Amino acid sequence: MRVLIARPMTAEVEARARSEFDVEIRTNTSVMSRAEMLRALAEFDVVVPTLGDAFDAGVFSQVPEPRCKLLANFGVGYNHIDVGAAMAAGVEVTNTPGAVTDATADIAMTLMLMSARRAGEGERLVRSGQWQGWHPTQMLGLHLSGKHVGVVGMGRIGQAIARRCHFGFGMQVSYIARSAKQLDFEAHHAGDLTKMAAEVDVLVVAVPGGAETHHLIDAGILAAMRHSSHLINIARGEVVDEAALIAALQTGQIAGAGLDVYEFEPKVPQALMDLDNVTLLPHLGTATEEVRSNMGHMALDNVAAFVAGQALPNPVGT
Ligand code: NAP
Numbered sequence: 357m358r359v360l361i362a363r364p365m366t367a368e369v370e371a372r373a374r375s376e377f378d379v380e381i382r383t384n385t386s387v388m389s390r391a392e393m394l395r396a397l398a399e400f401d402v403v404v405p406t407l408g409d410a411f412d413a414g415v416f417s418q419v420p421e422p423r424c425k426l427l428a429n430f431g432v433g434y435n436h437i438d439v440g441a442a443m444a445a446g447v448e449v450t451n452t453p454g455a456v457t458d459a460t461a462d463i464a465m466t467l468m469l470m471s472a473r474r475a476g477e478g479e480r481l482v483r484s485g486q487w488q489g490w491h492p493t494q495m496l497g498l499h500l501s502g503k504h505v506g507v508v509g510m511g512r513i514g515q516a517i518a519r520r521c522h523f524g525f526g527m528q529v530s531y532i533a534r535s536a537k538q539l540d541f542e543a544h545h546a547g548d549l550t551k552m553a554a555e556v557d558v559l560v561v562a563v564p565g566g567a568e569t570h571h572l573i574d575a576g577i578l579a580a581m582r583h584s585s586h587l588i589n590i591a592r593g594e595v596v597d598e599a600a601l602i603a604a605l606q607t608g609q610i611a612g613a614g615l616d617v618y619e620f621e622p623k624v625p626q627a628l629m630d631l632d633n634v635t636l637l638p639h640l641g642t643a644t645e646e647v648r649s650n651m652g653h654m655a656l657d658n659v660a661a662f663v664a665g666q667a668l669p670n671p672v673g674t
Contacts, residue, residue, distance in 0.1 A: 357663050360400040362388055362409055363430070366645055369652030376660060377402075390415065397422040397447075402659050405437070406430040407639075408621075413441035422447060426668075428658040430651055431642075432456050432512075435565035435592060439673035450658040450670045454512060455650040460641040461516035464590045465524075467614025468505075468558055470635040471586045472498040474612070477632045498557065498584060498611065500525050506556035507531040508549065508572065509563030509591065517560055518543055530556060554580040558588060565592030575600035578609055586612045590641055593619040602627045605634055616641055 359377040363385060364370070373379045380400075382388075387408035388396065396403045397419040405411060405427055416422070416438070422445055427437060429451045439449050470476055474497045481487050481495075505521045507514045510533035521527040522541045529543040530552050536545040546552035549572070553559055559581060563569045573587065573596040581587070587610055589596050598619040604610050606627070614635040618624050621639065628634055642648060654670065661668050 357401045358399065359402045359404065359659060360396050361404040361430075362396075362406055365430075365652045366649045368649050369656065372653070372656055376656070377663070394418055397424045400424050402426045402428060402662060404428045404430055404655050404659065407433070408436055411437045411442065413438045416441045416445040416447070419445070426450065426659070426662045428655045428662070429672075430655045433564060433592060434672055435594075443673060448662075448668060449672050450655070450668050451672050452651045452654040453670060455647060455654050456642045457512045457516050459644055459647040460513045460590055461520055463616055463637065463641045464513070464517045464560055464562070464588055465520050467588045467590065467616060467635055467637065468500060468521075468560070468586065471588065471612040471614035471633075472500050472558070474633075476635045480632075498586065500527070500558070502526050502528075503557035504528040504530065504555060506546070506552045506559045508559065508561045509533060509569075510537050510543075510545075511562065511564075513590070514560075514562035515539065517562060550577060550580045553577045554582070556585060557582070558586045561587070561589040561591045561595050563591055563595060565594050569595045571595070571597045573597065573601075575603070578604040581610050583608060584611050586610065586614065588614045590616045593617040593621050598625065598628075602631070605631050 357378060359379045361373060361379060361381045363382060370381060393411060393415050401423060403424050411427060424447055427442060427447055427449045432451050432453045434449060434451050437449055442449050474495050478495055505527045507518050510531040518529045522529050530546045531543055532546055532549050532552060561573060578600055601613060605613060612633040616637045616639055624636060658668050658670055
């Protein structure tokens, strides 16, 4: 069994992979090229791809009988893989749910606080040497405690965000999901996204990417939001119409935004970088040693199950 891992991993994950499998680990940190994906499908039994490795229908059509039978994705989001095309080619797909939940919810809270309390802008002010000192009306932001949050996508991460908002900040919680959730705290299952957007102080995006959610947050949703409100996106960039968001931030339609992900990642538009009322993070959702190791182990658990001929722990699309 030959295994290809598409990025360098934490030391403990690389050590486990080398001890358990005949493994090749790419040393390049950028996304796989088409040629690399074609070779991966043709020459390896298992591939561990990750964010941005675009295993689309075209790639599978170029390798009609792939040696590869499993894409054990490193990450919970797998919108870069055409799962239908993979399965049609006899390739199963797994992901790493759960391992990422708390860390990503923490980054959502980081962005909520940074955006509401203008932390990025304040840090830039101090670093610029232009800070004139404290005064009662200096850089006033939005007080988060007791406010109303709307969570778009109430899955594992959405619920972890809602929990932090409810228990940590005494916030009222509304959410959008396809099905109502059984929770141990009060949260309103909102039927209409536009209506919910109009009622909340902070709108947090936590749905998967893909065709179904593309531009779910568009100019219409942004127009419905309050001028004092903030938009947070920790999901996938394509869920938010980035051009419409830039316009909403430029005109003051919304007060601010906090972004961990971008529509054409890693490209971040200059117009966003020029704005003071947006906090920009480089996709840090799961970026801790511990979490990245847990994700790696989860991906390798799927590889190990496959190699042993056992049921895959985390299949997707089945
Ligand atoms: P999850 O447990 O599958 O939750 C997804 C939620 O979105 C569910 O509540 C689902 O509704 C809802 N949803 C799906 N499609 C929808 C639609 N068309 N309209 C409305 N709601 C919809 O996934 P998760 O583990 O929370 O992860 C969510 C996403 O976060 C991932 O897919 C990934 O893209 C992103 N992510 C980002 C980072 C980062 O580093 N920034 C890290 C991890 C994950 P139902 O519950 O009714 O099915």
